[in-house]
Amino acid sequence: MRDILLPSVTRRRGGVRAAVAAATALLAALATSVAAQEARADAPAATTRSGAEPSGPTAGARWSDTAHxxxxxxxxxxxxxxxxxxxxxxxxxxxxxxxxxxxxxxxxxxxxxxxxxxxxxxxxxxxxxxxxxxxxxxxxxxxxxxxxxxxxxxxxxxxxxxxxxxxxxxxxxxxDAIQMDTVDRVWIDHNRLTRMGDGLIDLRKxxxxxxxxxxxxxxxxxxxxxxxxxxxxxxxxxxxxxxxxxxxxxxxxxxxxxxxxxxxxxxxxxxxxxxxxxxxxxxxxxxxxxxxxxxxxxxxxxxxxxxxxxxxxxxxxxxxxxxxxxxxxxxxxxxxxxxxxxxxxxxxxxxxxxxSGPQKTIGTNTTLDVPADYSTVQAAVDAVPAGNATEITIRLAPGTYREKVRVGRDRHHVTLLGTGRSRSDTLVVHDTPAGAPKPGGGTQGSWGSATVLVEGNDFTARNLTFSNDFDEAAVEIAGEQALAVKTTGDRLVFDDTAFLGNQDTLMVDTPQLTTRSRVYVHDSFVEGDVDFIYGRATAVIEDSVIKALSRGSDSNNGYITAASTWAGNPYGILISRSKIVSDAPAGSFHLGRPWHPGGEPRAVGQVLVRDTELPAAVKASPWTDMSGFSWRDARFAEYRNTGPGALLTPDRPQMTAPQAATHTTAHYLAGDDGWAPQRSR
Structure with a gap:
């Protein structure tokens, strides 16, 4: 995003693996700190996991998807x-x-x-x-x-x-059904062979x-x-x-x-x-x-x-x-x-x-392994057929993948799964800022800066870390926005995932203003400083840790959210049952500001922070104006927050219980398709 409105300060980012390790410890603290809130929260209580367990396409079945x-x-x-x-x-x-x-x-x-x-x-x-x-x-x-x-x-x-x-x-x-002459390394599995002309299988020569x-x-x-x-x-x-x-x-x-x-x-x-x-x-x-x-x-x-x-x-x-x-x-x-x-x-x-014979769960989730089968994450994504309608799981071995990944708008039902013991074991990272030049002219912008771009629908990421490690302290450039992830697809799930960056870390967007796209972030970690959770998608961040990074200012270190929700969409960004932490001084961080891309008047941001622990770094008046648009004209609110930053002041709209009853995770994510990923928790 172009609007910064911050004092010029210098801050060099720490190592991404150290940040994820710290996030893991914070999640453990979160489980304790929000226990009382979970007991009375509107949505079902969720458990916090330290790491995802890798599962193959036939998880729970008695056979393996590997030849024996x-x-x-x-x-x-x-x-x-x-x-x-x-x-x-x-x-x-x-x-x-x-x-x-x-x-x-x-x-x-x-x-x-x-x-x-x-x-x-x-x-x-x-x-x-x-x-x-x-x-x-x-x-x-x-x-x-x-x-x-x-x-x-x-x-x-x-x-x-x-x-x-x-x-x-x-x-x-x-x-015959299957005939083989002088072959080697063949696996014939779970087939039904019947009423053929000679042999069902002839394995010969x-x-x-x-x-x-x-x-x-x-x-x-x-x-x-x-x-x-x-x-x-x-x-x-x-x-x-x-x-x-x-x-x-x-x-x-x-x-x-x-x-x-x-x-x-x-x-x-x-x-x-x-x-x-x-x-x-x-x-x-x-x-x-x-x-x-x-x-x-x-x-x-x-x-x-x-x-x-x-x-x-x-x-x-x-x-x-x-x-x-x-x-x-x-x-x-x-x-x-x-x-x-x-x-x-x-x-x-x-x-x-x-x-024996064909099984309904085989072939419906194809597994691709990186780097065993494909040398890069993008190569595996490119192997997904256009218009894909069945599940494809791309399993990433522990390690660092320094590359940009693009899941195109015609690539659906893709899962990126880290197979390490924890999400810090598998890192997808790049270092492009929005202001970097593009070949042929112009600059990268948000699309080009994102380490991972997800345009397809029904995408899932689990047990991974996504990072943009552009070092804004070492490089002078107009356009320091550097996205770890940008999304425009619908029905996206990020579970046990870390998003690391500074300005504009996580952009949850839609293909166009009036389109509704839904994103569910669970049991995850998001860090940044300026507008680092932003966009016009309907996004729920639940049971997670959000870290507001200090930029060295005593008065204004940044903004956690910058929603640009379409006025016709009642649900924008929901932060629920989570914990916000910060290394910034007390009273130096905003919960958010309203973003109107290109001055679009129909972008009327909606953000609700509820049942969440807030640090002392949050300002007593946590919402602020942006580019001439008043925060009071946006749809910002809190409900039942706790912690030293959860003050009740005239500049902090609070939802009533009846209002909050219609602003739960289920309400944000529901649609005509009955999507409810939180129920699988």
Whole structure:
């Protein structure tokens, strides 16, 4: 903001990490100091946390979003990590992205009917193909991974119905669901595969480092075949799959170096009177197979082995099984390769029937990791597809990211999540002031100075620190405003977040004057001196610490707020159940002043500070004029504040209880969409 109206003073900012550490201590004090107020506050009481717990897209589910078993070896299977995220709804887009040379995370939404019937979709290296919730289907077509393909994830899809009536053995219509030849590092997880032309999965020709987990193989003759080679190279993990209404190859494993099968459920085996080629698990050739804690219900030949193979079985449940139950040889020790958790065999039917196949929570929140997948935060944001409608979480490893981040107006449902133990562990910082020149002429202004700019809707930041560390004491420049964060999007949440700066630290704005955008800041820390919480958005700062920094003046060190709320919007900035602290002298800080950008008369600021502890630094007359506009014409008020700065004077409008009852967090954030982020606390 252009209006400063302060004496010329010098103050060099302290280290940002020290500031955040101090904020953490202040939050602990806040929890005690506002306890009595919380007991009587209008909104539900919230808890103050010292740090967020990182959670993946399937937090609370029993599976992981990281490949396990043999697919976790040889560098791991990460699929399209590091590439752009795209959403496909038709065959042409799926084919283009799946076959591209670059890495992609390909989200399949809705049913894609493949033409001609039985056609292949070629999948190249470094791809993730994942169904969004339970909607993603590929019908009448096959995913094919050709020789040399590496690092592919296929998850949460239904692949179905390329079966040709009368071709039970798949001799004339070789339309598999997934076919792989000489591939490595592949994870096939949580898919439903049914009624295809030949095999549901054909894993062939020396493919290595493969895991097949939590899939449903249904209503088919040949479920999962492995081999088609005389070499003994394949290493495969097969766990928590449901083979339901299948006849053979559950799996058939030919010449596998290591085949580890555990916690699989075989039920409702097809009974066509075939005494030989109706079976469960089969170790063929020179395969070494280990079976653990699986469940066989009414299965003919539940596990069998050629004389040249080795098969170890332990801990499984056999219910009504007949025929061969072969075990011989030592096979191998799976734990020599990777760690894993065995579920009790008795629990397998309930677990597998519930958790196998497509899940509604998979694919709805894509996770991108910085710096593991993307070298910068902006690169990860750029990977978010335009018009994105599902959750994308960008997880930031602890460290300092010196860059500007722009979440554009067409990038929605993005979460930035620090994965450190506390928010001070992960810092996004830059040092641009508003007065810095722009390439091509002019100055940066608020848009260009902001370290982080959020224009998209439904954004969340958690367990992070945002800073603009421009040193106003060391650089003489017209336009010292230096934003840590500027927002214009709607339904934004900042939880357990720190905002560090001096002038104009946090700008909560809207795309235009009459548009309403809502921002919820919870359990956070904001510091600054001049107008450091400002703008025309509807913003709630709750259960937080606000630090008013001294600029060395005995009389006027700055202004906490500068609202420019549209006159037609009854709700501007609410500071609730928080604590304001300051290192400024007593009586030297204002609570706020009314900002009229460009002299706009319809910008009539609204600020309420309620149920908040105020320091002695707050002036007895805490509101003041700005640019010729009187604070008395704005909508400034207090309610039930405490502390040495909470004086009752004629220049301090106080809300009545009935008025305050309509100025709660819920009132500020409510809209026709029913948004109420505070209820999730």
């Amino acid at each position: 078993g043999f697919a976790s070896l040889a560098g791991g299977t990460t699929g399209g990590a590091g590439g752009k995220v795209v959403t496909v709804t038709d065959q042409a887009a799926l084919k283009a992205y799946a076959g591209a040379p670059e890495p992609y995370i390909i989200r399949v939404e809705g049913t894609i009917e493949v033409e001609p019937f039985g056609s292949e979709i070629d999948v190249t290296s470094d791809k993730t193909i994942v169904g969004i919730g339970t909607t993603g289907e590929i019908v009448h077509g096959e995913l094919r991974l050709g020789p040399g393909t590496s690092n592919v994830i296929i998850r949460n899809l239904t692949i179905r119905d390329s079966y040709v009536e009368g071709d039970w053995d798949g001799k004339t219509s070789d339309f 020396d493919s290595r480092y493969v895991t097949v987990s939590y899939n449903r193989f249904e209503n088919h003759n040949k479920a999962l075949g492995i081999g088609w080679t005389s070499n003994v190279k394949t290493q495969v993990t097969i766990d928590h799959n449901w083979f339901d209404g299948t006849k053979q190859r559950n799996p058939s494993a030919d010449n596998c170096a290591y085949a580890h099968l555990y916690n699989n459920y075989l039920s409702a085996q097809v009974d066509d009177g075939d005494p030989v080629w109706t079976y469960g698990n089969y170790a063929r050739g020179r395969t070494r197979m280990v079976i653990e804690n699986s469940y066989y219900d009414g299965i003919q030949h539940p596990y069998q082995a050629d004389a040249t193979a080795e098969l170890v079985q332990r801990g499984s449940v056999l219910k009504g099984t007949t025929g061969r139950h072969d075990t011989w040889g030592a096979a191998f020790d799976p734990r020599a390769f990777y760690a894993y958790r065995l579920d009790p065999a008795s629990a397998v039917p309930a677990l597998v029937t519930r958790f």
